[in-house]
Amino acid sequence: MRAIVQRVKYAKVTVDNQIVGQIAAGLLVYLGVGKGDDESDAVFIADKISNLRIFADDDGKMNLNVKDMTKQLLIISNFTLYGDCRKGRRPGFDLAAEPQIAEKLYEKVCEHIKAEGLTVQKGIFAADMDVTASNDGPINFLLDSKRLF
Numbered sequence: 001m002r003a004i005v006q007r008v009k010y011a012k013v014t015v016d017n018q019i020v021g022q023i024a025a026g027l028l029v030y031l032g033v034g035k036g037d038d039e040s041d042a043v044f045i046a047d048k049i050s051n052l053r054i055f056a057d058d059d060g061k062m063n064l065n066v067k068d069m070t071k072q073l074l075i076i077s078n079f080t081l082y083g084d085c086r087k088g089r090r091p092g093f094d095l096a097a098e099p100q101i102a103e104k105l106y107e108k109v110c111e112h113i114k115a116e117g118l119t120v121q122k123g124i125f126a127a128d129m130d131v132t133a134s135n136d137g138p139i140n141f142l143l144d145s146k147r148l149f
Contacts (some may be wrong), residue, residue, distance in 0.1 A: 032081025
């Protein structure tokens, strides 16, 4: 499972010109599910996202997590995180999980983060979404449940 975690001032996602999820300051997370991922990957990614210390403390050091700051999360499914661009010019998506499995694990990540007492907004799985955000910093991190990076 892979994620791009962005610290944002705000973020929203629309589908067919309707806002389906939006947050004030917090984390915008793009989440991709790979072949072979299971619930242990979902737990790992959810825990990492919830506890990643990327918010500044009183000394300006990144020592606080989204729970410490009582911030919100907008989590967007994104199979293109498993796009393989190493050969040719057209990405291959053989490493992405099948949609039925991916949706189940995407929902598991959201459930685990909600269980931490955090507010989670979502996009619509497999929809054509328009995401708008103001990146704070910019602060962006890549996560991989297989610890490849």
